[in-house]
Amino acid sequence: MSEIVLPNDTNSLGNLFGGRLLQWMDICAAISAQRHTGRVCVTAAVDSVEFHSPIRQGEIVVLESQVNRAFTTSMEVEINVWAEQAATLTRRKCNRAYYTFVSIDDDGRPQAVPPIAPEGEDELARFEAAAQRREFRLLLAGRIRLTEATRTAQLLRDVTRHETE
Numbered sequence: 001m002s003e004i005v006l007p008n009d010t011n012s013l014g015n016l017f018g019g020r021l022l023q024w025m026d027i028c029a030a031i032s033a034q035r036h037t038g039r040v041c042v043t044a045a046v047d048s049v050e051f052h053s054p055i056r057q058g059e060i061v062v063l064e065s066q067v068n069r070a071f072t073t074s075m076e077v078e079i080n081v082w083a084e085q086a087a088t089l090t091r092r093k094c095n096r097a098y099y100t101f102v103s104i105d106d107d108g109r110p111q112a113v114p115p116i117a118p119e120g121e122d123e124l125a126r127f128e129a130a131a132q133r134r135e136f137r138l139l140l141a142g143r144i145r146l147t148e149a150t151r152t153a154q155l156l157r158d159v160t161r162h163e164t165e
Helices: 017-039 120-140 150-164
Strands: 002-004 041-051 058-069 074-084 091-103
Touching: 002 150, 017 041, 017 058, 017 074, 041 120, 058 091, 058 120, 074 120, 091 120, 120 150
Parallel strands: none
Antiparallel strands: 002 058, 041 091, 058 074, 074 091
16 A cells, blocks of 8 residues: 655654554555455554654655454454655655454454465464464453463563573
8 A cells, every 4th residue: 555645644844643654554454454354354453553764745655564363353464664755766664563453244243354374484473473462462451361371471481581691
């Protein structure tokens, strides 16, 4: 998905409003989620929004998203954002975020999501990392206990062991 940054999209410094970018990211992620499920999907959570570089008026914003992992009724969608100079077609990476979407039926109730079968090392790494992020998100929300958060507990043990070495 591509957008051009117009004057109405910018703050007094000539940079794209963060909220406008989040809106575009949400739309891009929703398209990926809905293409994967064939159903209407709604945003359930937004994690790890990273703003690396401001995007200036006149630049083209290129947004790319993919479903990293499907769970029962939800899925994680990763969005990467680049700013592109129209004259030179050069790009710089500006943002990344992880959105959680829930597939819903015609009555607005959660609906089962088709599974993801990762292909290749990159997809498998994104697939596994999505499970870690989900577990951590559920732990922070109080929806699971630390004793149930096996991936997070192992990560904490690994970090602690590495610090003592």
